[in-house]
Amino acid sequence: MQTDSSFTFVLFGGTGDLSMRKILPALYEAHRAGMLAASGKIVAVARHEEDRDGYLQWVNEHVKAHVAKNGVDENAWASFIARIEYVKLDLGNAEDFVKLRDAMQDLPSSRVFYLATGPSLFVPICRALASVGLNEHARIVLEKPLGYDLRSSNAINDAVGEIFAEEQIYRIDHYLGKEPVQNLLALRFGNALFEPLWRREWVESIQITIAEELGVEARGDFYDNTGALRDMVQNHLLQLLSIVAMEPPHSMDSDSVRDEKLRVLRALKPIDPREISRLAVRGQYHSGVIRGTSVPAYATEPGVKTDSATETFVALKVEIENWRWAGVPFFLRTGKRLADRVAEIVVNFRAVPHSALGASALRAGANRLVIRLQPNETIRLYCLAKKPGEGMNLSSVHLDLAFDQFFKEGQMEAYQRLLLDVINGRLALFVRRDEQEAAWKWVEPILNEWAASGKPKPYAAGTWGPAAASAMLAQHGTCWLEEEN
Numbered sequence: 031m032q033t034d035s036s037f038t039f040v041l042f043g044g045t046g047d048l049s050m051r052k053i054l055p056a057l058y059e060a061h062r063a064g065m066l067a068a069s070g071k072i073v074a075v076a077r078h079e080e081d082r083d084g085y086l087q088w089v090n091e092h093v094k095a096h097v098a099k100n101g102v103d104e105n106a107w108a109s110f111i112a113r114i115e116y117v118k119l120d121l122g123n124a125e126d127f128v129k130l131r132d133a134m135q136d137l138p139s140s141r142v143f144y145l146a147t148g149p150s151l152f153v154p155i156c157r158a159l160a161s162v163g164l165n166e167h168a169r170i171v172l173e174k175p176l177g178y179d180l181r182s183s184n185a186i187n188d189a190v191g192e193i194f195a196e197e198q199i200y201r202i203d204h205y206l207g208k209e210p211v212q213n214l215l216a217l218r219f220g221n222a223l224f225e226p227l228w229r230r231e232w233v234e235s236i237q238i239t240i241a242e243e244l245g246v247e248a249r250g251d252f253y254d255n256t257g258a259l260r261d262m263v264q265n266h267l268l269q270l271l272s273i274v275a276m277e278p279p280h281s282m283d284s285d286s287v288r289d290e291k292l293r294v295l296r297a298l299k300p301i302d303p304r305e306i307s308r309l310a311v312r313g314q315y316h317s318g319v320i321r322g323t324s325v326p327a328y329a330t331e332p333g334v335k336t337d338s339a340t341e342t343f344v345a346l347k348v349e350i351e352n353w354r355w356a357g358v359p360f361f362l363r364t365g366k367r368l369a370d371r372v373a374e375i376v377v378n379f380r381a382v383p384h385s386a387l388g389a390s391a392l393r394a395g396a397n398r399l400v401i402r403l404q405p406n407e408t409i410r411l412y413c414l415a416k417k418p419g420e421g422m423n424l425s426s427v428h429l430d431l432a433f434d435q436f437f438k439e440g441q442m443e444a445y446q447r448l449l450l451d452v453i454n455g456r457l458a459l460f461v462r463r464d465e466q467e468a469a470w471k472w473v474e475p476i477l478n479e480w481a482a483s484g485k486p487k488p489y490a491a492g493t494w495g496p497a498a499a500s501a502m503l504a505q506h507g508t509c510w511l512e513e514e515n
C-alpha cells in the first residue's frame with residue numbers, strides 16, 4: 031500500500047555495514063512493493079565517497095547483493111537509485127551541516143534522520159543538526175546499542191532529549207519489527223481462547239530462547255566490549271518477555287502498548303547480587319563443530335582479547351512480581367555458536383490435576399504451546415491423544431500452524447516494517463525511554479557482578495551452552511525443550 035507521506039530520509043553512516051545489509055535493502059524492498067510515496071527522497075551521508083556518482087557506484091557494488099532473495103528487479107532498482115542523493119560530510123565540520131541543510135532545502139519537509147553510527151556519535155550529530163535548525167519537524171532513529179549501561183544510556187537520552195522531544199525519537203529494536211513478534215500480539219489479543227490460561231494458575235513455566243549458529247563474525251572488537259547480556263538480553267529478550275507477559279492493552283496505539291510493556295519491565299523481580307550464581311549462567315564458546323564445519327574458539331576471533339571474559343551465552347531465571355505471574359519462572363536464553371539457529375517461546379502449561387487415564391496422562395510433552403519465531407514461523411500446540419489399538423495408551427501429538435503454508439505471501443523484513451513506521455510516524459514498535467531505563471536497571475546488578483568476579487563457563491561451539499544452564503532448569507524439575515527429545 032503506497033502512502034501519501036512524502037519524506038526525506040537522511041542516512042548517517044551511509045557506507046556502513048548496517049546501511050549495506052539492512053537499511054538500503056529494506057528501503058529498496060519498500061520501494062519495489064510500491065510502499066513509498068513517489069516523491070520520497072533518500073539522502074545518504076558519509077565521509078568516504080566524494081560525490082553522488084561515487085556513492086551510487088558503492089550502492090551498486092555493495093547493496094545489490096543484499097537485495098531481494100528472488101533477484102533484483104532492474105527497473106525497480108533504477109527508480110530506487112534515482113531517489114538517492116548524497117552529501118559528503120565530516121562530522122567534525124560544522125560547515126558540512128550547513129551544506130546538508132542546503133541540500134535538503136527543496137526536498138520534502140517531513141524528515142527522518144537515521145543514525146546508523148556508533149552510539150558515541152549520536153549526541154554530536156543531534157547537536158550539529160540542531161545548530162542548523164534541522165531538528166524541527168524531524169524524527170530521529172537511534173540504533174542499538176544505546177549506551178553501555180544505565181548511566182551512559184541516560185546521558186545519551188538526556189542530551190538527545192534536549193534537542194528532540196520523546197515523540198520524535200525512534201529507538202530501534204529490530205525484534206519488534208519481526209512478523210512473528212507481531213503475530214504474538216495477534217495470538218494473545220485476537221483470540222479469547224488463550225487469555226484465561228495465560229496466567230500463573232495454568233502456566234508452570236515459560237522459556238524464551240534466541241539461539242544463533244553464527245559467531246561474532248567481523249564484530250569481534252565491538253562484541254568483546256559488549257557481551258550477550260547487553261547485546262541480546264537487555265533489549266531483544268526483555269522485549270519479547272514483556273510482550274509475552276503484558277496485560278492486554280487498551281488499543282494498539284503506541285503508548286497503550288508501551289505502557290503495558292513497561293509495567294512488566296518494572297515488575298521484574300530485582301536480582302539480588304548474592305543470588306546471581308543461582309539465577310544466571312554465562313558461557314563463552316570454545317572451538318567446536320557446527321553442521322559438520324569446525325569453528326574456532328571465541329577468544330581466537332579477530333578483535334577479541336585472548337583472555338577475554340566476555341560472555342557469548344546467557345541463561346537466566348526471571349520472575350515477574352504481579353498477580354498474573356507471581357511464582358512462574360521465565361527462563362531466558364541466548365547464545366552464539368549454539369547447535370541451531372532458532373528463536374522460540376515455549377509455554378509449559380500445568381499437567382492435569384488428577385489423571386483418570388493413568389500415569390501416561392501426566393507425562394511431559396503435552397499441555398504445551400511452542401511459538402517458533404524463526405526460522406519457519408510456526409505455532410505448535412502439544413496435546414495428549416490415545417494411541418490406536420487396544421488399551422488407553424497416550425501419546426504426545428501436536429496441532430500445527432505453519433504460517434508460510436497458510437499465508438502464501440512472504441513475510442516483510444523487520445527493517446522494512448520499522449522504516450515504514452518511522453516514515454509514517456508510528457511509534458508503537460519503538461522503545462520508549464522509560465522502557466529502556468527499566469531494562470537497564472534490571473540487568474545492571476548482573477553486569478556489575480559479572481564485571482567484578484568470575485568468568486564465563488566454557489561450552490563447545492555447536493552445543494546448547496554450558497551444562498549449568500541445564501542444571502538451573504533441573505532445579506525446577508524441568509528442562510529446555512530440546513533436551514526432552
Ligand code: BG6
Pocket residue numbers: 242261
Ligand atoms: C543483533 C545483535 O541485535 O541481533 C547480533 O547485535 C545478533 O549480535 C542479531 O546476531 C540477531 O538478530 P536476528 O534477527 O538474526 O535474530
